[in-house]
Amino acid sequence: MKQYNVGIIGATGMVGQRFATLLENHPWFSVKVLAASARSAGKRYEEAIGNKWAMTVPMPDKYKDMIVMDAEADIEKIASEVDFVFCAVNMKKDEIKALEEKYAKAECPVISNNSANRFTPDVPMVVPEINPGHIDVIPAQRKRLGTKRGFIAVKSNCSLQSYVPALHPLKDKFGIDRVLVCTYQAISGAGKTFDTMPEILDNIIPYIGGEEEKSEKEPLKLWGTLEGDKIVPAEEPLFTAQCLRVPVSDGHMGAVFVKFRNKPTKEQIIDEWKNFSGVPQELDLPSAPKQFIHYFEEDDRPQTKLDRMTENGMAVCTGRLREDNQYDYKFVCLSHNTLRGAAGGGVLLAELLAAKGYFD
Numbered sequence: 001m002k003q004y005n006v007g008i009i010g011a012t013g014m015v016g017q018r019f020a021t022l023l024e025n026h027p028w029f030s031v032k033v034l035a036a037s038a039r040s041a042g043k044r045y046e047e048a049i050g051n052k053w054a055m056t057v058p059m060p061d062k063y064k065d066m067i068v069m070d071a072e073a074d075i076e077k078i079a080s081e082v083d084f085v086f087c088a089v090n091m092k093k094d095e096i097k098a099l100e101e102k103y104a105k106a107e108c109p110v111i112s113n114n115s116a117n118r119f120t121p122d123v124p125m126v127v128p129e130i131n132p133g134h135i136d137v138i139p140a141q142r143k144r145l146g147t148k149r150g151f152i153a154v155k156s157n158c159s160l161q162s163y164v165p166a167l168h169p170l171k172d173k174f175g176i177d178r179v180l181v182c183t184y185q186a187i188s189g190a191g192k193t194f195d196t197m198p199e200i201l202d203n204i205i206p207y208i209g210g211e212e213e214k215s216e217k218e219p220l221k222l223w224g225t226l227e228g229d230k231i232v233p234a235e236e237p238l239f240t241a242q243c244l245r246v247p248v249s250d251g252h253m254g255a256v257f258v259k260f261r262n263k264p265t266k267e268q269i270i271d272e273w274k275n276f277s278g279v280p281q282e283l284d285l286p287s288a289p290k291q292f293i294h295y296f297e298e299d300d301r302p303q304t305k306l307d308r309m310t311e312n313g314m315a316v317c318t319g320r321l322r323e324d325n326q327y328d329y330k331f332v333c334l335s336h337n338t339l340r341g342a343a344g345g346g347v348l349l350a351e352l353l354a355a356k357g358y359f360d
């Protein structure tokens, strides 16, 4: 496989640090640029991070002395040094949209973890096992942007990364009418640790700004269809979501209730989960889990702390599948929010795009 030079925009943040650790020894991608705000620019990476390093593994030596570039002021220079960038920044939505377009127009593809472009109709929002075909909209986007190489591709929100994969193989086979989901989300999803969010200890915060809307709407774009020069979101199933912030470092749990068109048996659901695999598994992409959905038979699994790292944090864990007296079934599901739900999902998307020649 060809080698690609990459940049991380937002390299000092929670997701950016994940990108840096995941890409340390990546077989295809080599990190050449670390960029963040003007506050960090010009500093050595280690100095810019200060006491904000939030990973359980130490900062890789190779990054410590790299000089952080200015993500806004150095676009042309960054674009000339890398084949594409990963982007995870904490800025206003319109500023992120403008920033990502500037990179794309500088002929530097952007793999984004931000929400700003998720509903731009010609920007593919991709979970590689679910809707890999949506990357076919990229030529239409390039036409709109007037670019030859540059484009933006995004990954979906971390909250839905557990329940959409679990529902996906069931949707096509049995038809899904409606879904109710409550999510129990880790503090790293807000870029926080227990040191920087002490108010979460012994507490649950029943509000995460914008999260419920994303959790209800984004699945429909993932299940949408490519029509001409845009992705048209699906109109069903109906979702209703409540999202809570809980005192957990990493890992978003979902409690899901689902009503089918044709109610399957419990065994059929478990079979679909066990047998589900997608394009990343077929192509044997470096970050793809071997088994995407792991079903736990034990009543007290999956647990956030025990199971979030299943297959390097790239798999989805399900359990407690049982009949419900209002919906047909209920179950719980879990995914690692900064791995599969953020940086890992971004790296897997980039691997898919690389394998399909979009960075050439």
Ligand SMILES: NC(=O)c1ccc[n+]([C@@H]2O[C@H](COP(=O)([O-])OP(=O)(O)OC[C@H]3O[C@@H](n4cnc5c(N)ncnc54)[C@H](OP(=O)(O)O)[C@@H]3O)[C@@H](O)[C@H]2O)c1
Residues within 6 Å of the ligand: 009, 010, 011, 012, 013, 014, 015, 016, 035, 036, 037, 038, 039, 040, 041, 071, 072, 088, 089, 090, 091, 113, 114, 115, 157, 158, 188, 189, 190, 191, 192, 337, 338, 341, 342
């Ligand atoms: N955490 C998650 O689980 C998760 C999951 C999915 C998606 N996301 C999304 O990923 C993005 C980043 O999240 P995060 O949790 O990593 O945030 P974070 O820890 O607050 O990090 C934010 C990053 O953005 C940079 N930044 C802020 N203002 C900037 C500017 N004006 N120009 C350039 N860079 C700027 C920061 O640089 P400085 O250090 O220099 O300020 C830092 O590198 C957000 O859009 C978030 O919604 C997060």
